[in-house]
Amino acid sequence: MQGSDREENPASDKSRGGAVPLGDGSNDTLISRGSPPRGGSKDAPADSRRAHDPSAEGPLSLRRQGGALIITIEREERRNALSLATLEAFGNVFRHHLAPDDRAVIVTGSGARAFCAGADLKERREMSLDEVRAQLVRYRTDLAWLSTSPVPTIAAINGAALGGGLELALLCDLRVAAPHASFALPETGLGIIPAAGGTQYLPRIVGAAKARELILLGTRLSAAEALRIGLVHRICDAGVSVLDDALEWVAPITRGAPLAQRAALRALRAADRLDIDAGLEFELACYEPCLVSDDRREALEAFAEKREPVFKGR
Numbered sequence: 001m002q003g004s005d006r007e008e009n010p011a012s013d014k015s016r017g018g019a020v021p022l023g024d025g026s027n028d029t030l031i032s033r034g035s036p037p038r039g040g041s042k043d044a045p046a047d048s049r050r051a052h053d054p055s056a057e058g059p060l061s062l063r064r065q066g067g068a069l070i071i072t073i074e075r076e077e078r079r080n081a082l083s084l085a086t087l088e089a090f091g092n093v094f095r096h097h098l099a100p101d102d103r104a105v106i107v108t109g110s111g112a113r114a115f116c117a118g119a120d121l122k123e124r125r126e127m128s129l130d131e132v133r134a135q136l137v138r139y140r141t142d143l144a145w146l147s148t149s150p151v152p153t154i155a156a157i158n159g160a161a162l163g164g165g166l167e168l169a170l171l172c173d174l175r176v177a178a179p180h181a182s183f184a185l186p187e188t189g190l191g192i193i194p195a196a197g198g199t200q201y202l203p204r205i206v207g208a209a210k211a212r213e214l215i216l217l218g219t220r221l222s223a224a225e226a227l228r229i230g231l232v233h234r235i236c237d238a239g240v241s242v243l244d245d246a247l248e249w250v251a252p253i254t255r256g257a258p259l260a261q262r263a264a265l266r267a268l269r270a271a272d273r274l275d276i277d278a279g280l281e282f283e284l285a286c287y288e289p290c291l292v293s294d295d296r297r298e299a300l301e302a303f304a305e306k307r308e309p310v311f312k313g314r
């Protein structure tokens, strides 16, 4: 988001084996700017993880399945709205829970009504202007790592994704929706604008024209409409848990080569902000760490031996 990839040379990013930094450089910058890590340095993730309950962080529950870290917003009574504590908890997940062997991150909401109803409007009603300003910064410090995470991030959208809830989904690399999910950015009807990245990410995902319609009119989309305009990648079958569907769908990611996944993510994300010449150069630089990796050689050997490769992430 802050363009740090542009400054760093991915070819110099060596293997992630051993004591692995949890993000790419841009994440560390984003997180440390607004809210310093509590209970440990970002350089000592293993220590800070030990001090934390592995199954919860504030209003978020955490579990691991199929190689993915699953983050569930547990605020069904407020339709999983983003309170300050929820935003801070997202930041803490990055700071203290994301582990080197997590191959993907899935975000979902509790219950079937809402993925996330956006900002907690009851909490916001009591806030001063400066508190609201500080909350907007938190979207950039505590949520934005989902858009620069070293592993793919996936929104499993189990119901309404409104306002900041849709923006939360937009930060993710991939979006899977339940058939009854709905989508809208109703902010202009509330006297504000989407400010968790909505005005910037939505045009990049669905195109400038559709983004204008959705933001200026506050149009509410069904899952089928969202699929048609490319806002979501997939709708799960009726009666199937969207989380289970997402886990099955992303299995190829968790079986792929970790360094290649990371390099591909960097190159893809850079395409949002680089012109074509710079982008093609960046793509080559992203190839380099893959070229010198053991996993690339393992893939070639496995192909020759007609077996599945065993990737080690180095």
Ligand code: COA
Binding pocket: 077, 078, 079, 081, 113, 114, 116, 117, 118, 119, 120, 121, 122, 123, 160, 162, 163, 164, 186, 187, 190
């Ligand atoms: N912030 C705080 N509380 C919220 C909330 C939000 N964004 N969205 C819903 N809630 C609360 C409701 O006030 C209600 O609380 P109550 O039981 O104390 O009255 C509870 O969650 C259930 O809401 P309800 O509207 O009855 O649920 P629903 O399942 O029929 O509808 C939504 C769910 C998400 C479609 C609907 O609540 C809604 O449109 N919320 C507003 C979303 C919004 O405008 N977000 C933009 C923020 S910029």
